[in-house]
Amino acid sequence: MEQLLQVNNLVTQFRTAEDNLTAVRGISFSVNKGETLCIVGESGCGKSITSLSLMGLLPSNGSISSGSIKLNDEELTSKTEEELRRLRGNKMSMIFQEPMTALNPVFTIGYQLREPLMIHRNMSKREADVKALDLLNQVGIPDPKKRLKQYPHELSGGMRQRVMIAMALACKPSLLIADEPTTALDVTIQAQILDLIDDLKQELDMGVIFVTHDMGVVAEIADRVMVMYAGEVVEVGEVEEVFNAPKHPYTKGLLASVPNVDDEFHQLESISGSLPNINEKIDGCRFHKRCPLATDQCREQSPPIFSVSETHQSKCWLQQEVTENDKSTATS
Numbered sequence: 001m002e003q004l005l006q007v008n009n010l011v012t013q014f015r016t017a018e019d020n021l022t023a024v025r026g027i028s029f030s031v032n033k034g035e036t037l038c039i040v041g042e043s044g045c046g047k048s049i050t051s052l053s054l055m056g057l058l059p060s061n062g063s064i065s066s067g068s069i070k071l072n073d074e075e076l077t078s079k080t081e082e083e084l085r086r087l088r089g090n091k092m093s094m095i096f097q098e099p100m101t102a103l104n105p106v107f108t109i110g111y112q113l114r115e116p117l118m119i120h121r122n123m124s125k126r127e128a129d130v131k132a133l134d135l136l137n138q139v140g141i142p143d144p145k146k147r148l149k150q151y152p153h154e155l156s157g158g159m160r161q162r163v164m165i166a167m168a169l170a171c172k173p174s175l176l177i178a179d180e181p182t183t184a185l186d187v188t189i190q191a192q193i194l195d196l197i198d199d200l201k202q203e204l205d206m207g208v209i210f211v212t213h214d215m216g217v218v219a220e221i222a223d224r225v226m227v228m229y230a231g232e233v234v235e236v237g238e239v240e241e242v243f244n245a246p247k248h249p250y251t252k253g254l255l256a257s258v259p260n261v262d263d264e265f266h267q268l269e270s271i272s273g274s275l276p277n278i279n280e281k282i283d284g285c286r287f288h289k290r291c292p293l294a295t296d297q298c299r300e301q302s303p304p305i306f307s308v309s310e311t312h313q314s315k316c317w318l319q320q321e322v323t324e325n326d327k328s329t330a331t332s
């Protein structure tokens with residue numbers, strides 16, 4: 001598979017009146033063409049800030065302090081605001097949980113689909129109109145001709161989500177970032193949107209980064225999964241290896257908290273405690289206060305990233321024992 005995105009040692013910080021808060025702490029990962037990487041973790045773990053860093057859409061008090069982001073070998077961290085804006089319409093797009101953040105309430109759907117096509121792809125108004133209709137068809141919107149003349153508030157939530165996807169795909173991006181795009185939708189619409197993203201990924205050979213806290217969604221759409229905790233990547237691997245044999249206690253906890261529909265007596269095993277404060281100074285492993293396996297070494301030294309296999313990595317001193325422990329609980 002051809003590599004599309006390469007992120008190295010990315011650090012993202014926020015300035016506040018008192019302090020610099022570090023939201024992303026030197027993470028590295030990659031995405032291939034035609035691949036879906038799911039980023040998972042509790043809210044506040046840095047997954048959305050990672051996406052916004054990639055897109056160059058950080059809030060004004062946030063910035064990338066160090067590290068590198070390469071899209072098709074092009075370094076993004078040194079781009080100007082204007083250059084990033086051009087890339088965003090073109091090579092990378094993002095869809096959000098709330099479509100109204102991407103849609104402008106005062107313009108028709110047709111206008112909003114046409115504009116980027118005329119700007120980025122030099123289409124005439126007539127050509128852009130044809131393409132807009134085509135895009136609405138592609139994302140499966142019923143009665144697309146009528147929709148072009150409507151305003152965002154006249155559409156249902158599911159339809160708005162499809163319009164936002166159509167907008168994101170208008171310029172055939174090589175990278176699509178989706179941040180919890182189905183969380184606000186009912187399960188049927190959610191399944192349709194997931195299918196749609198998956199189909200379009202294959203059709204356009206896009207790389208997709210899908211941010212979610214829902215492990216059920218991950219199981220459905222991910223090729224690979226990356227688990228974040230308190231601003232760090234703690235585990236990454238192909239979805240089968242991570243789900244079948246997680247090598248980090250945090251991942252194991254996340255997986256255990258997925259309700260099992262086949263077993264009504266299944267207890268929801270949640271991870272006790274909560275994410276540390278974004279700037280809390282923690283010695284050793286950042287998960288140690290919540291980790292059932294923590295040792296003195298964990299409390300003193302931050303673990304490096306260990307390779308479990310060529311494709312699977314874990315940032316845990318006891319990555320071997322996590323599986324052992326897994327076996328013992330499975331038989332109890």
Ligand code: SF4
Nearest residue numbers: 285288291298316317
């Ligand atoms: Fe737990 Fe130690 Fe592994 Fe951290 S390094 S996750 S504290 S076992």
Ligand code: MG
Nearest residue numbers: 043044047048
């Ligand atoms: Mg978020």
